[in-house]
Amino acid sequence: xxxxxxxxxHEVTEMGQEVTLRCKPISGHDYLFWYRQTMMRGLExxxxxxxxxxxxxxxxxxxxxxxKMPNASFSTLKIQPSEPRDSAVYFCASSFSGxxxxxxxGPGTRLTVL
Amino acid sequence: SQKIEQNSExxxxxxxxxxxxxxxxTNYSPAYLQWYRQDPGRGPVFLLLIRENEKEKRKERxxxxxxxxxxxxxxxxxxxxxxxxATYLCAPYNQGGKLIFGQGTELSVxx
Numbered sequence: 001x002x003x004x005x006x007x008x009x010h011e012v013t014e015m016g017q018e019v020t021l022r023c024k025p026i027s028g029h030d031y032l033f034w035y036r037q038t039m040m041r042g043l044e045x046x047x048x049x050x051x052x053x054x055x056x057x058x059x060x061x062x063x064x065x066x067x068k069m070p071n072a073s074f075s076t077l078k079i080q081p082s083e084p085r086d087s088a089v090y091f092c093a094s095s096f097s098g099x100x101x102x103x104x105x106g107p108g109t110r111l112t113v114l
Numbered sequence: 115s116q117k118i119e120q121n122s123e124x125x126x127x128x129x130x131x132x133x134x135x136x137x138x139x140t141n142y143s144p145a146y147l148q149w150y151r152q153d154p155g156r157g158p159v160f161l162l163l164i165r166e167n168e169k170e171k172r173k174e175r176x177x178x179x180x181x182x183x184x185x186x187x188x189x190x191x192x193x194x195x196x197x198x199x200a201t202y203l204c205a206p207y208n209q210g211g212k213l214i215f216g217q218g219t220e221l222s223v224x225x
């Protein structure tokens with residue numbers, strides 16, 4: 001298996017623009033997680049899905065952030081409009097049969113909002 | 115609020131020595147605790163999971179302890195090697211169904 005796949009790997013955009021990050025989890029995994037990592041706040045959980053259904057989105061910073069999982073092999077995290085404080089590395093992770101089980105992380109998307 | 119503390123300063127040790135990293139948590143009682151390794155520019159990689167009823171878990175040169183009374187987990191790397199240099203993240207699992215990651219401890223193993 002290729003592991004968790006994220007795209008793009010790097011994104012530079014201007015304030016106010018819409019940003020869409022993409023994730024393909026490991027086949028057969030039923031949990032998908034979106035994290036954000038910054039030097040100041042570390043690795044924070046934004047939202048997670050179980051069987052394509054959002055379970056906990058309490059970590060989503062505000063209404064500018066939205067996430068979808070239309071099927072078991074694809075998820076998106078959208079920021080609209082983007083702001084400079086959204087600059088961070090965004091990771092997608094997946095796990096099998098339990099949110100407490102080991103999580104497999106993707107390589108991340110480094111987002112810079114100018 | 116739930117809080118996780120890891121050694122904030124980088125840990126520098128000599129090759130061959132044992133590295134010990136500390137993870138303290140407050141205001142909750144996790145049923146599981148995980149440790150991850152993160153290299154620069156990469157996503158975290160799972161190392162070990164320990165349950166609340168397990169005092170100790172080993173995997174090759176790695177050992178994790180879990181003291182629910184002290185609310186602390188220790189992570190040991192024996193016979194450390196320069197390739198072990200990385201940031202190590204502690205992640206207790208809270209009752210809300212989520213892993214809460216610590217800030218991580220940067221380990222540097224010198225030859």
